[in-house]
Amino acid sequence: MSGTRRAASAHGGGALTGDVRVPGDKSISHRALMMATLAVGRSRIDGLLTAEDVMATAAAMRAMGATIAMDGEQVVVDGVGLGALAEPETVIDFGNAGTGTRLTMGIVAGHPIAATFVGDASLSRRPMGRVANPLREMGALVVARSGDRLPLSIRGPQTPAPIEYRLPVASAQVKSAILFAGLNAPGETTVIEPVPTRDHTERMLAAFGAKVTRTPSPDGLRITVTGRQPMTPCDVTVPADPSSAAFPIVAGLIVPGSELLVRDVMLNPSRTGLITTLIEMGGELTVENERDAGGETIADIRVVASRLKGVTVPADRAPSMIDEYPVLAVAAAFAEGTTRMEGLEELRVKESDRLAAVAAGLAANGVPHATGEDWLEVTGRAARIGGGTVVTHLDHRIAMSFLVMGLAADTPVTVDDASVMETSFPGFVELMRRIGGTIEVEA
Numbered sequence: 001m002s003g004t005r006r007a008a009s010a011h012g013g014g015a016l017t018g019d020v021r022v023p024g025d026k027s028i029s030h031r032a033l034m035m036a037t038l039a040v041g042r043s044r045i046d047g048l049l050t051a052e053d054v055m056a057t058a059a060a061m062r063a064m065g066a067t068i069a070m071d072g073e074q075v076v077v078d079g080v081g082l083g084a085l086a087e088p089e090t091v092i093d094f095g096n097a098g099t100g101t102r103l104t105m106g107i108v109a110g111h112p113i114a115a116t117f118v119g120d121a122s123l124s125r126r127p128m129g130r131v132a133n134p135l136r137e138m139g140a141l142v143v144a145r146s147g148d149r150l151p152l153s154i155r156g157p158q159t160p161a162p163i164e165y166r167l168p169v170a171s172a173q174v175k176s177a178i179l180f181a182g183l184n185a186p187g188e189t190t191v192i193e194p195v196p197t198r199d200h201t202e203r204m205l206a207a208f209g210a211k212v213t214r215t216p217s218p219d220g221l222r223i224t225v226t227g228r229q230p231m232t233p234c235d236v237t238v239p240a241d242p243s244s245a246a247f248p249i250v251a252g253l254i255v256p257g258s259e260l261l262v263r264d265v266m267l268n269p270s271r272t273g274l275i276t277t278l279i280e281m282g283g284e285l286t287v288e289n290e291r292d293a294g295g296e297t298i299a300d301i302r303v304v305a306s307r308l309k310g311v312t313v314p315a316d317r318a319p320s321m322i323d324e325y326p327v328l329a330v331a332a333a334f335a336e337g338t339t340r341m342e343g344l345e346e347l348r349v350k351e352s353d354r355l356a357a358v359a360a361g362l363a364a365n366g367v368p369h370a371t372g373e374d375w376l377e378v379t380g381r382a383a384r385i386g387g388g389t390v391v392t393h394l395d396h397r398i399a400m401s402f403l404v405m406g407l408a409a410d411t412p413v414t415v416d417d418a419s420v421m422e423t424s425f426p427g428f429v430e431l432m433r434r435i436g437g438t439i440e441v442e443a
Ligand SMILES: O=C(O)C1=C[C@@H](OP(=O)(O)O)[C@@H](O)[C@H](O)C1
Pocket: 026, 027, 028, 099, 170, 171, 172, 173, 174, 176, 198, 322, 323, 346
């Protein structure tokens, strides 16, 4: 869905200074549109992320009967209600969006309707069996290209069967898809989560009046929804996305002399692994003005350029910073010593094989590193950094991470396609320029 491919280059230069707020959280934006569609009546969303991934979800919800009026980031949704979704008349194009696709698969599987999903080359390579299989257990018919990849069609049963399902991968998308399908199944649907993942679905389901419980057990956290309960409309305020805030935060730490204030960042504990890691590396990050906003803790983060040192990032931290490893690798390139990151197997199935894409980007810019199937080691400050062109493979986080590298590098860093950043962070280049970064985008 992204526009014409355009290369971009970031140049090292002066310090970054000022005050910024990054756009709304992508996970919460997808979920707010979906839950507002499943409630009968009017919900308001304030601060919706207007990036391409979320716009694809809005189109999908409209195709299933929701009325969605958008005035920039202010959105009014008139929902159709659980059990009353319309069948989409045409194919749903989810572009680059894994979350949108997988969660909507769960919604469709809970209704006696059929839908067909397509996506871009990146999304069409990503595994959907992790969601299709539990939905099949609930009675959905899912037909997909080999390897359960898009294009994919799904038809929900008349009466979905409640299931108990132990997550084989630490994935909030899989958990959420099952809970969404369970909303319209008679009885209790339980997901057992051996490793905790982001809990936005559970929190927001409760806010929309669904019956949801979270109970610790020896097997892990048991998350149960009771199906066929009406959902009630809710007003949602979307906090700033910590996964987007990661870019100015890391840039502020590695560009000498910088001092930034990054405002309103969501600090849900299931999303703060990067902040923990950067502080362990010696990053001068101060959490200020911590407060509650719509059921989530938010705060302003003050960033002062720091001398970072290498650390080992344990595997059990991965779910709380899964999308932040590419930019952590960039921070590690400017840290004294070696940073080792473990438990990275899920990076292989994101918008790109992120482990391979990061390694290639580090290699192109002279940063010593080593990788295995599920780990990465980066040795910082070993040689001159920069001068390379990074292949983004339709992956927004690869593009933004390496532009951040360029802002602190000895010679400019180029990414082959800047248009992919529209997936999650419209206005990234303008925001980084506003705080003093030099980024040139090909005309
Ligand atoms: O549930 C979500 O909103 C997300 C969950 C994560 O994916 P997985 O569930 O595949 O780990 C994350 O990488 C993605 O950006 C958003």
